[in-house]
Amino acid sequence: MPAFWEEPDFDNHEVVHFVKDRASGLTAIIALHSTHLGPGAGGTRFWHYADPAMAMRDALRLSRGMSYKNAMAGLPMGGGKAVILADAARAKTPAMLAAFGDAVEGLGGRYVTAEDVGVSEADMVAVSQRTRHVTGLPVASGGSAGGDPGPFTAYGIFLGVKAAVEQQLGKTSLEGVHVAVQGTGSVGGGLARLLAGEGARLTVADVDAARAAALAAELGGVVVPAEAIMDTACDVFSPNALGAVLDDAGIARLRAPIVAGGANNQLSRPHHGDALAARGILYAPDYVINAGGIIAVALEYLARESGQDCTVDTVRQRIEQIPGRLR
Amino acid sequence: MPAFWEEPDFDNHEVVHFVKDRASGLTAIIALHSTHLGPGAGGTRFWHYADPAMAMRDALRLSRGMSYKNAMAGLPMGGGKAVILADAARAKTPAMLAAFGDAVEGLGGRYVTAEDVGVSEADMVAVSQRTRHVTGLPVASGGSAGGDPGPFTAYGIFLGVKAAVEQQLGKTSLEGVHVAVQGTGSVGGGLARLLAGEGARLTVADVDAARAAALAAELGGVVVPAEAIMDTACDVFSPNALGAVLDDAGIARLRAPIVAGGANNQLSRPHHGDALAARGILYAPDYVINAGGIIAVALEYLARESGQDCTVDTVRQRIEQIPGRLR
DSSP states (O other), X not given: OOOGGGSTTOOOOSEEEEEEETTTTEEEEEEEEEOSSSSEEOOEEEEOOSSTHHHHHHHHHHHHHHHHHHHHTTOSOEEEEEEEEOOTTOOOOHHHHHHHHHHHHHTTTSEEXXXXXXXXXXXXXXXXXXXXXXXXXXXXXXXXXXXXXXXXXXHHHHHHHHHHHHHHHOOSOOTTOEEEEEOOSHHHHHHHHHHHHTTOEEEEEOSSHHHHHHHHHHHTOEEOOXXXXXXXXXXXXXXXXXXXXXXXXXXXXXXXXXXXXXXXOOBSSTHHXXXXXXXXXXXXOHHHHTTHHHHHHHHHHHHHHTTOOOBHHHHHHHHTTTGXXXX | OOOGGGSTTOOOOSEEEEEXXXXXXXXXXXXXXXXXXXXXXXXXXXXXXXXXXXXXXXXXXXXXXXXXXXHHTTOSOEEEEEEEEOOTTOOOXXXXXHHHHHHHHHTTTSEEBOBOTTOOHHHHHHXXXXXXXXXXXXXXXXXXXXXXXXXXXXXXXXXHHHHHHXXXXXXXXXXXXXXEEEOOSHHHHHHHHHHHHTTOEEEEEOSSHHHHHHHHHHHTOEEOOGGGGGGOBSSEEEEOSOSOOBSHHHHHHOBOSEEOOOOSOOBSSTXXXXXXXXXXXXXXXXXXXXXXXHHHHHHHHHHHXXXXXXXXXXXXXXXXXXXXXXX
């Protein structure tokens, strides 16, 4: 049986910190892939893993992804990520969040956390009672950036989709461009609204079929079953849910000249980037176009650490540099 | 494939901290089983594992053992242990020790380290350049306790052997008592000298046959091959090398009414304690009788943290309480 640091997803991560708090029932992994550019920054995922070994794999892959994402976004931050192992009922208690905050604090600022899948702004507020190394916190004053990074992530992906459409299809407008959006949560839903606002035609899907249907109704799009979205003939396939959808089988199914979405770690293995290119599909790397959220929370954190305010305009200007990184 | 926290050796450890330092080549695991009674205290092992999964298993088992040992010794310390994964050549560099010191420091005092197998007093001095959460450091002034805990461990085991001989054999003297000593390093060698000093008859063995032969020559004992020591007909079998020697096969081989030695985690599984009892063999639990070393380094650490001196007399008095814990 290989130890986790012998597995393919281990890439000389600097720290893998496993915490178990008996009193609250917290079980968490904090992985720091690299702190070369600054503290390892990346969100906390709260998830029930049927196979707990997958929790380690997620922590390793996601923290490595954050190193790339933060470096590509020009942030003075390294790559880190936390995974809280939920039970089947996904019970999340204040004591558990407090213990997690203590664990983050115990790393002395080498890891900075924020929201990720299954973790809300309110959860981060709870964590912030135990450590200052947390961001994505709500702000009181108008015009300041802060809170849920989802909308900022969506904005960056939206700009990335536009840039990809211009490059691959020669269109400077999204009018009539058909985008298949996989996942209609905070990021996918936000992206769909921005796309619809510029006249794009939408096909949407989600494992939560009702949520997808509501979004389609709101925006005048078409809803398809979750398992069918990758087969949609369209201009852009935009994965905003699961990672690793771009494997051999997934790539063979695609009927789109562009893949541009926000899901982390879309390529199952590095060689799948070549497989997309071989099919003539333009791939906007996830860690470039989904950096809007980390840009927002990193600037929020850095501003707070230096006692300054962080404006929404500053964050948006920084996010607007994303398309330039795709060229 | 089970994650490490699903394996039998995982016992709700509070923290498992994995560190990899690219620059120095350090790969280390720091396991904190419990910090309920105080900082997790336990030595650092430097070892080449043919199967790296065994490094995790060692860290988990050894740190749990330290929780029991420290609690039984009445120390205000929890259980922790570090394992540095050596390469096949067992290369150990100053940069590696410095990086390890940084890792200990990064845990902010929740882990206190000291010497263990493969780690010298000089190594701990190197580590102490990067963190104050280290003990087993040499002292300048005479009469102060400090440095290599091996002799203190040997002294505690010696007292444990005497107590076991009195209880099981009704003898208050070691004169003519036959002890088979497995392992002739710092602890086993020190024990053998103390036993010889009171007239015990010795059979010794070590994987380093030359070292065993030298000790036998020095003390007038008999040397046997390492693989034969457990078959020795004797009064006391004293394991002072590998852990887990008391498994089904090992227990069946024993030809001694007493097992009393310093090796950590001698019982392969908890039920092997019952197996020894069923054969009428008196077993002096490892974590009770090998506590002399941790008593010495813990008292040294606590004294230093409070700005005081720690005398050898204080340490010896504390170690002399060990036999009382066997009853």
